[in-house]
Amino acid sequence: MCEPRAARRSAAGPPLTGFVCVLLLVCVSVASASLDVGNNETRRTAAAETAEDPHHPTNSTGLKKAFPVLALNYDYVRKPFEIALWILLALLMKLGFHIIPRVSNVVPESCLLIGVGLLVGGIIRAIREEAPVLNTELFFLYLLPPIILDAGYFLPIRAFTENMGTILVFAVVGTLWNAFFIGGMIFGVCQIEGAQLAGVDLLSCLLFGTIVSAVDPVAVLAVFEEIHINELLYILVFGESLLNDAVTVVLYHLFEEFSHAGTVTVADAFLGIACFFVVSLGGIMVGAIYGLLGAFTSRFTSHTRVIEPLFVFLYSYMAYLSAEVFHLSGIMSLIACGVTMRPYVEANVSHKSYTTIKYFMKMWSSVSETLIFIFLGVSTVAGPHAWNWTFVILTVVLCLVSRVLGVIGLTYIINKFRIVKLTKKDQFIMAYGGLRGAIAFSLGFLLTDDNEMKSMFLTAIITVIFFTVIVQGMTIRPLVELLAVKRKNESKGSINEEIHTQFLDHLLTGIEDVCGHYGHHHWKDKLNRFNKTYVKRWLIAGERSTEPQLISFYNKMEMKQAMMLVESGSAARPPTHASSVSMQNIQPRESARGRAIPSISKSREQEIRKVLRGHLQNTRQRLRSYSRHDLLVDPFEDHVSEVRFRKQRVEMERRMSHYLTVPANRQETPAVRKVCFEPEHRVYTYDDGESPRGRAAQPRPGPADGVSLVSESPPGLGARGPDQEQEVQEEKEEQEEQDQLKLSRCLSDPGPNHNKEEEE
Amino acid sequence: MEALHYLCTHKIVTIDSSSLFSVSFEQIGILHNRFKQLSHNEETLLRENFSKIPDLECNPIRSQIIEAFFDRRNFRQNGEGTVEEIGFEEFLVTMSHFRPPTLNMSEHQREGVRRDKLRFLFNMHDTDNDGTITLEEYRHVVEELLSLSEAMEKDTAKSIADAAMLEVASISMGHMEPDEFYEGITFEHFLKLLNGFEIESRMYVRFLNMDTTTLCK
Numbered sequence: 001m002c003e004p005r006a007a008r009r010s011a012a013g014p015p016l017t018g019f020v021c022v023l024l025l026v027c028v029s030v031a032s033a034s035l036d037v038g039n040n041e042t043r044r045t046a047a048a049e050t051a052e053d054p055h056h057p058t059n060s061t062g063l064k065k066a067f068p069v070l071a072l073n074y075d076y077v078r079k080p081f082e083i084a085l086w087i088l089l090a091l092l093m094k095l096g097f098h099i100i101p102r103v104s105n106v107v108p109e110s111c112l113l114i115g116v117g118l119l120v121g122g123i124i125r126a127i128r129e130e131a132p133v134l135n136t137e138l139f140f141l142y143l144l145p146p147i148i149l150d151a152g153y154f155l156p157i158r159a160f161t162e163n164m165g166t167i168l169v170f171a172v173v174g175t176l177w178n179a180f181f182i183g184g185m186i187f188g189v190c191q192i193e194g195a196q197l198a199g200v201d202l203l204s205c206l207l208f209g210t211i212v213s214a215v216d217p218v219a220v221l222a223v224f225e226e227i228h229i230n231e232l233l234y235i236l237v238f239g240e241s242l243l244n245d246a247v248t249v250v251l252y253h254l255f256e257e258f259s260h261a262g263t264v265t266v267a268d269a270f271l272g273i274a275c276f277f278v279v280s281l282g283g284i285m286v287g288a289i290y291g292l293l294g295a296f297t298s299r300f301t302s303h304t305r306v307i308e309p310l311f312v313f314l315y316s317y318m319a320y321l322s323a324e325v326f327h328l329s330g331i332m333s334l335i336a337c338g339v340t341m342r343p344y345v346e347a348n349v350s351h352k353s354y355t356t357i358k359y360f361m362k363m364w365s366s367v368s369e370t371l372i373f374i375f376l377g378v379s380t381v382a383g384p385h386a387w388n389w390t391f392v393i394l395t396v397v398l399c400l401v402s403r404v405l406g407v408i409g410l411t412y413i414i415n416k417f418r419i420v421k422l423t424k425k426d427q428f429i430m431a432y433g434g435l436r437g438a439i440a441f442s443l444g445f446l447l448t449d450d451n452e453m454k455s456m457f458l459t460a461i462i463t464v465i466f467f468t469v470i471v472q473g474m475t476i477r478p479l480v481e482l483l484a485v486k487r488k489n490e491s492k493g494s495i496n497e498e499i500h501t502q503f504l505d506h507l508l509t510g511i512e513d514v515c516g517h518y519g520h521h522h523w524k525d526k527l528n529r530f531n532k533t534y535v536k537r538w539l540i541a542g543e544r545s546t547e548p549q550l551i552s553f554y555n556k557m558e559m560k561q562a563m564m565l566v567e568s569g570s571a572a573r574p575p576t577h578a579s580s581v582s583m584q585n586i587q588p589r590e591s592a593r594g595r596a597i598p599s600i601s602k603s604r605e606q607e608i609r610k611v612l613r614g615h616l617q618n619t620r621q622r623l624r625s626y627s628r629h630d631l632l633v634d635p636f637e638d639h640v641s642e643v644r645f646r647k648q649r650v651e652m653e654r655r656m657s658h659y660l661t662v663p664a665n666r667q668e669t670p671a672v673r674k675v676c677f678e679p680e681h682r683v684y685t686y687d688d689g690e691s692p693r694g695r696a697a698q699p700r701p702g703p704a705d706g707v708s709l710v711s712e713s714p715p716g717l718g719a720r721g722p723d724q725e726q727e728v729q730e731e732k733e734e735q736e737e738q739d740q741l742k743l744s745r746c747l748s749d750p751g752p753n754h755n756k757e758e759e760e
Numbered sequence: 761m762e763a764l765h766y767l768c769t770h771k772i773v774t775i776d777s778s779s780l781f782s783v784s785f786e787q788i789g790i791l792h793n794r795f796k797q798l799s800h801n802e803e804t805l806l807r808e809n810f811s812k813i814p815d816l817e818c819n820p821i822r823s824q825i826i827e828a829f830f831d832r833r834n835f836r837q838n839g840e841g842t843v844e845e846i847g848f849e850e851f852l853v854t855m856s857h858f859r860p861p862t863l864n865m866s867e868h869q870r871e872g873v874r875r876d877k878l879r880f881l882f883n884m885h886d887t888d889n890d891g892t893i894t895l896e897e898y899r900h901v902v903e904e905l906l907s908l909s910e911a912m913e914k915d916t917a918k919s920i921a922d923a924a925m926l927e928v929a930s931i932s933m934g935h936m937e938p939d940e941f942y943e944g945i946t947f948e949h950f951l952k953l954l955n956g957f958e959i960e961s962r963m964y965v966r967f968l969n970m971d972t973t974t975l976c977k
Contacts, residue, residue, distance in 0.1 A: 419861065419964060489956050496927055496928060497956075497957060499902060499905065499924055500954060502905055504962060506821045507825060508858075508964075508965060510819045510821065510825040511825070511855075511858055511965050512965055513819070514798075514813065514825070514829075515791070515965065516794050519966055520966075550902070550920065551916055554920045554923065
């Protein structure tokens with residue numbers, strides 16, 4: 001009803017609100033500047049990490065002043081206020097972009113956010129304020145981990161492990177090549193050039209090359225997420241951006257150390273290589289340990305479901321921080337933690353916790369990403385710059401060239417070992433998708449101040465980042481369409497594909513065994529069996545530890561389908577099933593087995609439905625007149641859907657045991673279509689509303705279930721147990737009164753028992 | 761080399777040149793060694809020889825794998841039924857279904873390879889060779905897949921198989937009246953079902969690097 005109004009309002013809203021926010025922020029900064037007369041504001045304060053100015057209490061010196069009814073005390077809330085304001089601004093910007101569809105189709109979000117950052121930075125500078133800068137601590141400790149955790153937790157494992165060799169080669173060898181090529185070439189050119197750049201020595205150049213050569217996961221994610229490229233390319237580029245962190249860390253520290261020492265010996269080189277292994281493997285180990293701890297903890301959380309998501313986040317964050325303590329690769333640690341933890345945690349936590357984990361992760365990573373790009377823009381305006389045409393242009397060109405050469409060269413070598421070769425299109429996308437981002441900027445920032453080339457380096461880094469993110473980010477989408485690169489296969493989970501995936505795994509393992517060849521599948525199979533016999537027992541609670549993957553997949557799918565139906569049922573929308581095929585179309589006609597099923601004619605079915613519908617409408621009308629505010633109707637529906645939920649979940653938990661008699665506590669059966677079975681090998685689908693499992697159960701649908709039943713089922717469908725249909729009709733007439741009572745009882749009931757729900 | 765000699769005398773002609781079976785003589789030699797090893801230097805392999813492979817014990821679908829080797833439909837000669845023993849030629853032909861894909865395949869060739877591999881899978885499921893996978897056969901497949909897990913209940917497998925069958929029917933038939941009966945998955949439906957599965961790049965075994973002499977049994 002008020003939707004068009006709201007839409008119109010919101011179309012004008014966010015840019016306006018954003019502008020207001022910017023204005024407010026600026027005013028706040030001005031106000032704070034004037035308030036702190038006499039206080040030293042520390043340089044380079046991020047909005048988050050403002051060193052606290054001492055709060056000057058106003059001492060009354062004997063003069064009694066009037067009691068202040070309204071007082072201004074901004075210092076007290078200054079830090080959290082500014083943080084919250086920044087985040088709010090960032091999110092409002094993000095909101096605004098998505099409301100204007102034309103812009104978001106052409107320009108990727110990251111570019112827009114950088115633009116906003118530039119604008120804000122410009123405004124702040126124009127009023128001669130100290131702008132918050134993306135300092136290293138803020139970035140590496142607060143902004144980066146959520147993004148990496150999100151990426152690592154939802155990493156597609158199968159694709160990742162299948163292409164692990166390729167990814168490693170690109171990450172390690174590719175980054176090394178990039179760093180040395182760029183560093184070396186820049187040094188060479190600097191020597192040739194005039195005296196302007198002669199002060200740049202080799203080690204500084206190599207250091208610079210290291211910083212600028214690493215492909216950045218944040219930028220890659222931001223851009224690739226929008227173009228929906230196929231999984232192989234995504235995992236190659238993204239995996240590379242994650243794993244090259246170890247190389248970057250090692251090289252960075254190596255060159256940083258050496259640029260102070262001045263000389264490099266062969267021993268140092270060997271130590272560097274050893275350091276690389278320590279950093280990467282150590283990081284992975286730390287992550288895996290925390291991951292296993294997290295999985296183990298989640299085994300015992302069945303009584304405190306509410307804090308389950310926190311364990312996931314905290315263990316992962318601890319993994320990251322612990323790795324950073326020892327200068328190991330924090331990113332790899334975080335990835336290892338997420339990957340290790342995930343299968344066990346998902347088996348242990350409740351469904352709601354799973355949803356919470358998923359959404360909180362996405363939320364935090366989204367906020368982080370937004371903030372990173374905005375701060376990048378702000379820092380660009382604020383930071384010290386030393387523009388040197390040669391240097392900057394050279395850097396940009398060299399980055400592109402080295403990336404292209406690296407990809408081509410490595411692919412040529414890798415294709416000899418790959419079964420599914422990388423085509424030229426793939427290579428192009430990989431080369432083009434090598435974006436640099438905020439990590440390079442932060443590492444540049446980290447350079448010590450006595451490096452006199454620092455400003456020049458920073459300028460060049462920022463230019464490269466802008467170039468890759470803006471130019472490459474904007475043009476990659478049309479290029480992908482132009483080259484007709486394969487896009488992501490947006491297939492819903494299909495039970496057939498899962499069956500065949502498993503079947504194929506076992507088949508190929510078997511063939512390898514027949515050949516006597518200990519190949520890829522053989523080891524994977526061994527790992528799976530080890531996992532099943534030993535690890536799962538320790539880390540997964542209860543009987544789910546022995547659940548085969550196929551069954552858990554199937555349950556997940558049923559759950560998803562159930563929820564879809566619940567949602568569509570409560571909104572009284574028709575279900576989205578395209579086909580009218582139902583179980584009765586595929587079950588074999590076995591007249592000899594079981595009892596003969598009297599087939600119910602279509603007209604009879606319609607009659608029954610009409611009666612139920614009419615009955616229900618009466619009830620609802622009565623309901624409406626009974627309630628004084630509409631609130632009663634809604635919680636009614638919520639209650640029902642909750643009950644359905646709960647019921648469905650309980651169903652899953654009980655693993656389809658045989659129902660022969662009426663369950664002792666008869667609950668409202670959810671009107672969910674599900675595959676169930678009868679003891680006599682007859683399988684059919686029905687809407688639970690009117691036929692519970694087992695013949696002896698008395699069907700007593702709550703009228704609410706009746707309504708969803710009627711509105712949900714498409715006309716051709718409905719293979720109910722027809723005999724139970726008959727029972728429904730008969731009993732329904734008798735039990736109208738009872739239903740009324742039941743309904744009012746369930747309304748006055750405070751609701752489902754929350755403890756019971758948590759128990760799942 | 762013994763393998764070559766074998767080839768010359770027994771005239772393997774069944775490998776279609778357009779099938780891109782790019783296996784070198786070296787690989788044929790390796791497979792021949794393995795054949796000899798399994799058959800204890802006999803001329804033919806029997807089912808018992810397969811059953812003796814220890815790693816195969818843990819495989820839930822081992823009986824179907826073994827049957828696939830003795831299934832005449834896989835010999836590319838349009839035969840039917842099963843045989844009791846196979847020679848090296850048949851062994852090789854069955855193995856050729858698992859060739860890795862080559863780099864520059866045209867769309868037509870890729871389609872041919874897909875059909876070939878999916879045909880192999882189809883034959884594994886369709887045990888009574890009537891051209892369709894019925895519900896019973898599909899149930900059997902799922903039961904076998906779950907046969908190694910301890911706490912398996914038969915009904916779970918049935919539910920899964922039924923849901924899967926329902927999905928196939930939905931995809932293939934679209935709309936069906938309540939009275940109609942879906943006979944089973946035909947080969948065409950099977951192709952349609954696994955359309956996005958990319959089987960040509962997933963169903964392969966790397967022959968090249970095998971060194972079977974060091975691995976016993």
